[in-house]
Amino acid sequence: MISAVLLLLLIAAVVIGPFIWRVSISDIDVVAGLQGPSLAHPFGTDDLGQDLLARMIYGGRISLAVGLAAMLVSVFVGTLIGALAGMSRGALGYGLMWLTDLFLSLPQLPLLLMLIYLFRDGLKALFGPEGGIFILIVLVIGGLRWMPVARLVRAQFLSLREKEFVEAARALGASPVRQVVRHILPNALGPVIIAGTIDVAAAIIAESTLSFLGLGFPPDTPTWGRILYDAKDFLDIGPHWALFPGGAIFIAVVAINFIGDGLRDALDARKVI
């Protein structure tokens, strides 16, 4: 409950923040560099004197948007593969599950880094530096996190497709697509929603990790991870610079994870003891 309020506050701050806090993210004022929190700069300034609150609001938009978009990609791919594997009674199901297991044993972060490294320049040329990286990061993070969703959906489908109400629909002449979309999928959504919630948190961490390693968004785009990356060399003189973005990531992730946990208790009664 508290975490839902926290998350809503965070989202509200990020969405309407720029209309209230009208300081530019890139105004350079070297004289006012590395100041702690003050009235003029509530979150302090970085080494170039850029206002951290404005940068955090801007970065939060990107970080949360990446989290949501990557979750949508992973839920979509996972549901599709899980549904196909769950409905097929032949080799396709086994093949897809083998693929899922293969992806589960891939080392994700190295692969993520490698994909970004290889495709970065091509997409940058196509969609511009920010848009290209956004699409790439969302696709890659989402494309490497669909496996748990696929397994959940398949498990649900395997039991649901033998239930009487599905059999009734089949007897009435419903096509397989209609059986899936109207009858099976709505009943399988509970675990998918939980997994999707937790995926948002994981995607935010993944994006921040990439930016923290210096391989995410371009340097002039301040995401939370990127601000942390810039701050890590100034820990002794400007600790506030690292604490604010790190704290924001932590609050967002904890809040989302708690919501996921609460949803699990609410939707999946069997887990509660």
Added chain:
Amino acid sequence: MSQYILRRLMIAIPSLLGISLVLFVVLALAPGDPFSELATNPNVPPEVQAALRAKFGLDDPIYLRYLHWLAAMVHGDWGFSFVSRVDVDTLILQRLPTTLYVVGSSQLLALLIAIPVGVYAATRPYSLFDQLANTFAFIGFSLPTFFTGILFILVFSVKLDWLPFVYTSVPGSGIPWLLEMIRQAIMPVMVLGLFQAASMTRFVRSAMLDVIRLDYVTTARAKGLGQAKVIVKHVMRNAMIPVVTLIALQMPAVFGGAIVTEQIFRIPGIGSLLISSILANDTPVVMAVTFVFACLVVLFNLIADVLYGWLDPRISFR
């Protein structure tokens, strides 16, 4: 048992092949040419370029290139770093022990924290201890490793000045050198270990709770066995089976955390090698390090399989 291990090994080979195929396809699909460094260099005449392309088989059909590449990898011919002008395998072998040392000791730390805490919490569900452990576990796995790393540096290096935050690997010997090596590994191992311990504690607790209410446990108690003996000998052994699965599934995340930790504390392991070679556009090293990480993940899955066989002898006869 040995037959079972052999069977597991045979299953690991296709998954390694699959991973290598994924890596190769990614590399082949990527825009740009691994030889662009040479192509843009005006000192290399076009004939030499064409000869090089023919030598490395870059104009062959894709399945032939995959087979060539695979054969070279199996032979230990991993290519040549563009940047440091050293064979990739010597570069990796130099740095692998450091990574394994840090990852191994942090896994050990995580087990030493997670098993006692998880078991104790499960024997007293919903007690104060259980709730505290749960809350800390939740916070622990929500804190990304890069932020804990920075917090640790802030507290223990900047404010308290107890521990060094840059990992140096000067060769040496003797007790002071050994102490220094341990001292500088404390923070990275703590960061990675605590992160792992957080999720493991939850696994251990829920697995213990699943087993502890089964009838055979009541039987053991009814026989008059002591609480400690019931928990350790009867409950824990069965509860560890799902825990081993979950820990094996976590291995990719562990190595991801290791990359981040190596980067924060500047540990000269293969994770920081990966980052520096990505920044330097050193394709052969990037490919090889990614493949090594994949092999490590498969290796740990194999170890998990062997552990199943030991925990539940029925599995190895199937």
